[in-house]
């Protein structure tokens with residue numbers, strides 16, 4: 001089954017929430033853990049135990065694991081395996097993007113038959129040109145995996161580039177959405193190529209009907225609310241996966257409290273997005 005179809009089905013069963021696993025040094029301290037590999041391992045184990053049976057998508061942020069070198073990557077591999085075993089789909093937030101030949105190596109790292117870090121999807125940057133991510137698109141689709149392509153990010157610096165106008169008058173981000181619409185055309189119930197669009201944005205004037213999933217980071221700690229997501233995405237709101245990391249993780253390290261926080265946010269968004 002394609003990534004888009006699996007995500008559609010999982011979202012119907014579990015609700016729209018994506019929970020980020022971002023082991024910030026400050027969160028490790030708040031959880032009473034040391035900022036070292038043992039602390040990282042304990043944090044990750046508790047987060048996965050609490051959240052992976054609950055959320056549709058688990059989104060580990062690679063940077064917080066890379067911080068600890070190869071031993072951190074080993075913990076990340078375990079997170080991905082354990083979260084998938086608990087029924088969640090795993091989106092690795094690594095924001096990959098490079099020239100085409102290097103993009104192929106990234107694709108092999110996450111979707112290849114011999115990958116030790118196999119995931120359901122990764123985040124990618126199209127800002128070396130949309131065509132540069134084609135090897136990642138081809139390899140993801142061939143392996144029933146997916147991509148979430150940065151379009152309009154949640155950080156305040158994003159619009160300077162992403163909302164700039166091209167020669168045709170279209171925004172740069174709008175051209176990303178157009179390329180996704182072309183690639184997802186005809187896919188039922190949903191294409192496997194998603195977009196990243198922040199839940200923090202002012203009105204964009206964009207149409208998000210590109211027949212793919214929309215990851216909306218920026219919920220909670222960055223200020224995005226269910227009302228914002230409804231306002232930003234309009235009739236495409238049913239394809240949105242709101243993503244929250246710190247706001248939910250702050251409920252830890254108690255497993256029941258973490259799970260309850262995720263349930264509450266999931267319920268709020270399910271009600272708002274329909």
Ligand SMILES: O=c1ccn([C@@H]2O[C@H](COP(=O)(O)O)[C@@H](O)[C@H]2O)c(=O)[nH]1
Pocket residue numbers: 020022061093152153154155196197198217218219220221222243244245246247
């Ligand atoms: O536009 C984007 C793309 C990715 N992110 C990532 O999502 C989480 C947000 O964490 P919070 O604690 O919920 O703020 C983090 O890993 C970012 O790198 C994003 O925020 N915006």
